[in-house]
Amino acid sequence: MFLKAQTLDDALATLISRLLKSGLRTVSGKGPARELSGVLVEIADPRARFSRTEGRGMLIAFLGEVCWYLSGSDHLEPIEYYIKEYRKYVDASRKAIRTRGAYGPRLFGGGDKSQMMALLATMRAKQGRSDTRQAVAQIFDRSDLHRGKDIPCTTSLQFLPRGRKLDLIATMRSNDVYRGFPSDVFAFTFFQELFARSLGLEVGSYRHFVGSLHLYDCDEGPARAYLGEGLPWGESMPAMPLGDPWQSVRWLLDAEASLRTNVPIRSDAEIDGYWQDLARVLTVKRLVVAKDLRGLVRVKKEMVSPVYNAFIRVKERSLESEITTKNRQPILPGLDTAKGRQGQ
Secondary structure, eight states, X not given: OEEEESSHHHHHHHHHHHHHTOOOEEEETXXXXXXXXXXXXXXXXXXXXXXXXXXXXXXXXXXXHHHHHHHTOOBHHHHHTTOTTHHHHTTOOTTOOBOXXXXXXXXXXXXXXXXXXXXXXXXXXXXXXXXXXXXXXXOOOGGGGGSTTOOOSEXXXXXXXXXXXXXXXXXXXXEETTTHHHHHHHHHHHHHHHHHHHHTOEEEEEEEEEEEEEEEGGGHHHXXXXXXXXXXXXXOOOOOOSSOOHHHHHHHHHHHHHHHTTOOOOOOTTSOHXXXXXXXXXXXXXXXXXXXXXXXXXXXXXXXXXXXXHHHHHHHHHHHHHXXXXXXXOXXXXXXXXXXXXXX
């Protein structure tokens, strides 16, 4: 099956619709599911990487996961801050501190000597001389066959600099369409743009090939609710600033760790508003937890790009409703509270 879509939401809605009609069934350790096999999805606008719906608009979690990958960490605490049930998804014990299947060490572990930095160096070395076919990052390893349930779903990422654009092909052995597909598209297209900027190229097409694309029975209700919201108007994230992005990436990772550990963010006037907006998106998480409605309104006003406003408004409305419900005083039937106070 081949699907060409403009945005993540376009692709997600079509894939869910087709899976709901699929008669092909599969059963795994995570439960029964509907399946499509050999699926290739091409997303024309890789910057339209997060859902505009309330049901799948998980921008904070996806961005937090990207930071976790970029940090090269396999510790559970940073990702559990954004995805509470992550430990359950990877079948980690209560005492586990790390997860063996984490993408961070496989992609960015070792800093400048990491696999991703090596393939970036390969593309730079051959830039202008040949169209390299060697810029491949391997995630799935043969040793994973003996590791139980914590096995990476992604097998490889292949970057293809062609002309003045950088294309990316992600190959998946398995993908849960409702939960895994949106987060993978977000992360991998972010890396695509990050490397495109590193090479002075524009973002090309994104292709996502899946051996087994599936929708678990337990997610059919939420998936139908997602379709019921209607296909939102597509809007892309702003273009990443031109020039070498790695100083800004390091600043963002420091900001993320500061927000997660309740430490003031290190200010830097040289950091472009694009990156500061990403830190503000992550700030929303802390403000919601603290029930700081004024802070949430302030962050929305500080945003350089209006792209994130609708997402923040959803959080704002939810927090307003929560605070209103909490502050509402219960009144006992038949009790006139005004008279009761007067008689005291």
